Amino acid sequence: MTGQTVRPGLEGISVAETRLSRVDGEAGELVVGGYPIEILTEHASFEEAVFLLFEDRLPTGTELDRFRSALATRRTVGEAVHGVLCRAAEDGDSAMDALRMGVAAASLGTDADDSREAAKRVVAVVPTIVAAYWRYRQDESPVDPDPELSHAANYLYMLTGERPSDDAVGGIETYLTTVIDHGLNASTFTARTVVSTESDLVSAATAAVGTLKGPLHGGAPGPVLDMLQSVHDSGDPEGYVRDRLDAGERLMGFGHRVYRVRDPRAAVLSAAAERFYAGTDADGFYETVERFESVALDALAEHKPDRRLATNVEFYTAALLHGVGIPRDLFTATFAVGRAGGWMAHCLEQLDDNRLIRPVSTYVGATDRTWTPVDRR
Ligand code: COA
Numbered sequence: 001m002t003g004q005t006v007r008p009g010l011e012g013i014s015v016a017e018t019r020l021s022r023v024d025g026e027a028g029e030l031v032v033g034g035y036p037i038e039i040l041t042e043h044a045s046f047e048e049a050v051f052l053l054f055e056d057r058l059p060t061g062t063e064l065d066r067f068r069s070a071l072a073t074r075r076t077v078g079e080a081v082h083g084v085l086c087r088a089a090e091d092g093d094s095a096m097d098a099l100r101m102g103v104a105a106a107s108l109g110t111d112a113d114d115s116r117e118a119a120k121r122v123v124a125v126v127p128t129i130v131a132a133y134w135r136y137r138q139d140e141s142p143v144d145p146d147p148e149l150s151h152a153a154n155y156l157y158m159l160t161g162e163r164p165s166d167d168a169v170g171g172i173e174t175y176l177t178t179v180i181d182h183g184l185n186a187s188t189f190t191a192r193t194v195v196s197t198e199s200d201l202v203s204a205a206t207a208a209v210g211t212l213k214g215p216l217h218g219g220a221p222g223p224v225l226d227m228l229q230s231v232h233d234s235g236d237p238e239g240y241v242r243d244r245l246d247a248g249e250r251l252m253g254f255g256h257r258v259y260r261v262r263d264p265r266a267a268v269l270s271a272a273a274e275r276f277y278a279g280t281d282a283d284g285f286y287e288t289v290e291r292f293e294s295v296a297l298d299a300l301a302e303h304k305p306d307r308r309l310a311t312n313v314e315f316y317t318a319a320l321l322h323g324v325g326i327p328r329d330l331f332t333a334t335f336a337v338g339r340a341g342g343w344m345a346h347c348l349e350q351l352d353d354n355r356l357i358r359p360v361s362t363y364v365g366a367t368d369r370t371w372t373p374v375d376r377r
Contacts, residue, residue: 004360004362006362010189010359015184015189015357015359016184016192016349016350018183018184018346018349019033019034019056019349020032020033020053020181020342020345020346020349021033021181021182021183021342022183023182023183023258023259025256025258025259025260026260026261027261028259028260028261028262028263028264029264030182030264030265032049032052032053032180032181033049033052033053033056033181034052035052036264037178037264037265037268038264038267038268040052040177041174041177041178041268041272044177045064045150045151045152045173045177046150046151046152046173046176046177046180046338046341047064047067047068047071047150047151048064049177049180049341050067050123050180050341050344050345051063051064051067053180053181053341053342053345054116054119054344054345054348068150068151069147070120070124071120071123071124071151072124072145072147073147074120074121074124074125075124075125075127075128075145075147075154076128076144076145077102077105077106077125077128077129077132080105081102081105081106081129081132082132082142084098084101084102084105085098085101085102085129085132085133085136085142086136088101088102088133088136089133089134089136089137090136094213094329095130095133095134095329095330095332095333096209096212096213096218096332096333096336097213098129098130098133098333099126099129099130099133099209099333099336100206100209100210100213102125102129102132102133103122103125103126103129103202103205103206103209104202104206106121106122106125106129106202107121107200107202113200115195115200115201115347115348115351116348118200118201118202118344119201119344119345119347119348120344121202122201122202122205122340122343122344123151123340123341123344124151126205126336126337126340127151127154127155127158127337128145128154128158130155130159130330130333130334130336130337131143131155131158131159132158133333134159134327134330135158135159135161140161142158143157143158143159143160143161144158145157145158149163150169150173151176152169152172152173152176153169155172155176155334155337156168156169156172156324156325159325159326159330160325167275167276167280168276168324168325170272170275170276171272171273171275171276171320171323171324172321172324172326172334174268174269174272174320175269175272175317175320175321175324175334175338176334176337176338176341177338178265178268178269178272178313178338179265179313179317179335179338179339180338180339180341180342181339181341181342181345181346182265182342183258185217186211186212186214186216186217187208187209187211187212187217187218187339187343188208188339188342188343188346190204190207190208190210190211191204191205191207191208191343191344191346191347192204192346192347192350192357193207193357194207194208194347195347195350195351195354196350196354196355196356196357197356198354201344201347204343204347205340205343205344208336208339208343209336212332212335212336212339213332218332218335218336218339219332220252220253220312220314221253221314221317221318221321221331221332221335222318222328222329222331222332223252224252224253224314224315224317224318225318225319225322225328225331226328227240227251227252227253227292228285228288228289228292228318228319228322231288231292232283232284232285232288235288237288237291237292237295237296238295238299240292241292241295241296241299242299245299245300245303251296251299251300252314252315253296253311253312253314253315253318254296254297254300254309254310254311254312254315255300255309255310255312256310256312259310259312260308260310261308261310262310262311263310263311263312263313265313266310266311266312266313266315266316269313269316269317269319269320270311270316270319272316272320273286273289273316273319273320273323274286276320276323276324277319277323280323285319285322285323286319286323289316289319293311293315297309297310297311317331317335318331321334
């Protein structure tokens with residue numbers, strides 16, 4: 001077929017109706033499950049937010065208790081998965097590679113054909129896999145999940161082996177809920193494409209992890225932290241920003257494909273980071289973060305007067321995750337801990353009214369070649 005308009009990256013093409021989240025890039029608004037992200041993160045636990053996305057309503061107290069225990073009973077992984085994670089850590093594989101292999105193996109012994117079962121299993125198991133990999137990487141034994149702890153608290157507990165503080169749990173819970181869903185981003189689209197073939201949700205999660213790993217999607221907060229640490233050490237944000245922009249480089253944590261104003265998630269995470277660092281910022285790291293943001297925004301406005309470049313979610317993700325003690329190498333995997341809720345909700349939504357996702361391409365190759373036998377090439 002010729003004469004079709006090609007839209008590289010599917011930019012601006014809507015391929016699904018969803019009730020899960022709405023991203024308004026012009027107004028800088030994000031609605032998740034019907035609630036503005038500011039309201040959802042203020043009130044909901046991560047488990048409540050996942051239930052909301054799965055069921056399109058808030059749980060009653062009893063339903064929430066039941067949902068929490070459903071996740072608790074699905075949180076452990078077997079010996080086979082531990083074997084994979086231990087080997088990945090020994091071989092120096094990245095956290096995202098370990099997570100991809102761990103998620104793929106997590107269906108062992110479960111009924112992967114039952115979609116609702118698999119959705120809960122995936123959400124429950126992602127933090128366990130990330131934490132176990134990290135413990136192996138530190139030459140430490142993995143820590144079993146504690147059924148008494150919430151999803152967010154368990155993640156920190158399994159990473160460190162210590163009961164986390166309420167402030168740290170609050171910080172990570174806000175982060176996980178903030179990133180739970182965000183329209184048809186690349187990994188979510190991948191997950192929907194996989195289940196649209198009537199494949200299973202564990203396969204969808206495995207493919208989504210692989211998609212999130214890419215630096216254009218989930219990989220920015222690590223470099224943001226490197227940048228903030230370098231500025232914190234030098235004490236010279238103006239010099240850093242000038243050098244980067246003069247060299248034609250981009251400042252990590254600023255700009256967005258969809259948002260033309262400040263990413264609403266940056267506002268939620270900056271408030272959470274401010275709360276978290278208050279009273280604990282002995283070496284003034286958070287002061288550096290705030291000063292850097294203001295210097296960078298002024299410089300970007302001058303550098304690109306026709307393009308509104310605002311702070312994006314990754315800037316305060318780096319500050320907050322670093323504050324609550326998540327190692328830099330786990331930033332993208334921690335994003336997956338939260339986004340797993342959105343991935344699975346999208347898969348269930350896709351299956352509710354499924355149509356195979358199968359776009360077309362425009363052929364631009366040769367059409368009139370004549371075959372040359374191999375001995376004459
Ligand atoms: N620092 C400096 N300049 C930037 C910039 C940044 N963070 N983001 C965009 N620009 C500039 C581009 O260089 C480009 O300039 P040009 O027209 O002279 O080439 C212009 O602004 C428009 O950039 P464009 O690539 O069209 O923006 P985009 O909407 O496609 O890209 C991002 C969005 C997120 C990829 C981009 O802003 C970026 O690379 N940001 C830094 C990485 C980051 O924080 N990623 C996490 C995103 S959540």
